Amino acid sequence: MELLKLSLVSKRYAADGPPAVDGLSLAVEQGEILALLGPSGCGKTTTLRLIAGFEAPDAGTVTIRGQVVAGPGRAVPPEERGVGIVFQDYALFPHLTVGDNVGFGLHRLDRGPRRERVAQILELVGLPGFGGRYPHELSGGQQQRVAVARALAPAPALILLDEPFSNLDADLRSLMREEVEKILRNTGTTAIFVTHDQEEAFTLADRVGVLHAGSIEQLARPEDIYHHPASQFVAEFVGAADFLPGLVTSAGVVTEVGVFGNVGDLSLGARVEVMIRPDDITFVPHRDGAGIIIHRHFRGPESLYCIRLPSGHRVHSSQPSSSMFPIGTRVRAEAHVLHVVTFPAAPRAGG
């Protein structure tokens, strides 16, 4: 069952300005966790605010549980939408204690059960005993966790999280992620969370929506977003991608780093751009190699090499972090592509 549906929703902040959200449509199933990914300013926060009711769309409709909550002549106020939200800037009430912040949406409970629920949820976010403090007495990451606790406390049917873990260090982040996912899954809560972290989106979400300039460019399972990106924009946004010119022949798509089979319904003779991921490229040092290592980025668990090919195009190759080839090393580079992803060739500058 669809819990939430946006149909052709648009929103402009200034009458003569560009749309922040532009004809956006999406549907989220009951119990589903959806991640929204996209560059800064593409409309992620605005989309959440439209769903929660803090902004009204100029066009289109928002439907929650089959009821239109925003649309022509209709605007259900935020408090009647049953939606929990964690704002990007936390937006805690500064004059209320942590306990009162978290208990804010629990006015229907008596004092005893409310206090119990607050203590339970603070424990869950790793802040037991913090109930008496004020927001200004907390670190940024602690405030962020209080905001998550406040949104989860009333057990809303739909929860919107705007970069809820952005201020936490890597360990705490993955811990919180697991805890929050457990709560969402155990309670069947539907969630939309915004993140800049593609890995986080892939780990946590059932489906990922990639936003570009106010509309959804692709909405699909993480695996499909990564392996079958619908556009070059999506391909580059989710993980590193290089593009090499290719020619479709009966033997496959011919590129500088190999010939890839399975041309599908591409027409013979067509010129295309072939997507190459760093994990597709292997290389061996060779005196007569045509490629040259021009960069090595150490990234902790892996090293990312940049190799310049004779044409001037560059490809990246991810290698174990223990691998150490100096810049300037000549190499033979080769791609092993499982599914060939191509885009129509556009006029481009080499390199």
Ligand SMILES: Nc1ncnc2c1ncn2[C@@H]1O[C@H](COP(=O)(O)OP(=O)(O)OP(=O)(O)O)[C@@H](O)[C@H]1O
């Ligand atoms: N209150 C506002 N008044 C005018 N313009 C706004 C307002 N809020 C956002 N915008 C503009 O609308 C566009 C979308 O903003 P939004 O906050 O939704 O982006 P975002 O995807 O959440 O970005 P970020 O990743 O940086 O948080 C941006 O161009 C932004 O400048």
Ligand SMILES: [Mg+2]
């Ligand atoms: Mg934002």
